[in-house]
Amino acid sequence: MxxxxxxxxxxxxxxxxxxxxxHRSLNRVGFLVVMAFVSVLSFAAGVVFLLMGAWPVFAFFGLDVLAIYWAFKISFRYAKAxxxxxxxxxxxxxxxxxxxxxxxxxxxxxxxxxxxxxxxxxxxxxxxxxxxxxxxxxxxxxxxxxxxxxxxxxxxxxxxxxxxxxxxxxxx
Incomplete structure (x- = not known):
């Protein structure tokens, strides 16, 4: 045999x-690109409001970026299943x-x-x-x-x- x-x-x-x-349509590089785009956009909009004297709005734009980052991290954690x-x-x-x-x-x-x-x-x-x-x-x-x-x-x-x-x- x-x-x-x-x-x-x-x-x-x-x-x-x-x-x-x-299924996850966004890989690590895509995540970094999206976060960089959101961060730059939020920072630019926050600076405009800061120059107008509405400084609390600048802080809220920062919180928005943190919330988006946190949501992506949770999504990536669930992708391990x-x-x-x-x-x-x-x-x-x-x-x-x-x-x-x-x-x-x-x-x-x-x-x-x-x-x-x-x-x-x-x-x-x-x-x-x-x-x-x-x-x-x-x-x-x-x-x-x-x-x-x-x-x-x-x-x-x-x-x-x-x-x-x-x-x-x-x-x-």
Whole structure:
């Protein structure tokens, strides 16, 4: 037997693997550009009001810049959250990590798990759930409707492959 067609029952083949992360359209460089623009604009407007004698307005422009900075930092902190989903013929494993690093793990038998989709007529897929033996967990809550549709199609295909079982082809 060659290494190319070895079958190890302790490590079944992975049928599906995904890491879901929240979408963030602004990277670090973009953040620095936006903050520089807001800071320069606020400083210029604040100086105009300062020269007119309305010095408290200058301080409020500074507070606005701090508020925008704080909002971006919170957004970047929440971007650290992710979900990992791994499917083998004998196990569906979901690992959810929050932005604070808290980990929650779920394990399902792929023969019993169902993918439930909550669909809105106008907006598409709103929610995805894994349902098995009375347990129902939400997955991919931060994905957009098109991303949820693509993800659910790929996961359903993999779940169907898991239900068919492992196929061993000694020729490959």
């Amino acid at each position: 060659t290494a190319g067609n070895d079958f190890d029952p302790d490590h079944p083949p992975e049928l599906f693997s995904a890491r879901l992360t929240p 992710y979900e990992e989903i791994h499917l083998t013929p004998s196990e569906l494993y979901v690992r959810r990590v929050s932005h604070r690093g808290h980990v929650v793990e779920f394990t399902f038998n792929p023969l019993w798990v169902q993918l439930d989709r909550k669909i809105h007529a106008e907006f598409g897929i709103e929610r995805l759930y894994l349902v098995s033996k009375g347990r129902r967990i939400s997955i991919g809550s931060f994905l957009g409707a098109d991303e949820k549709a693509s993800f659910s199609k790929a996961l359903m295909t993999a779940l169907q492959a898991a239900r068919r079982g492992v196929t061993y082809n000694p020729l490959h």
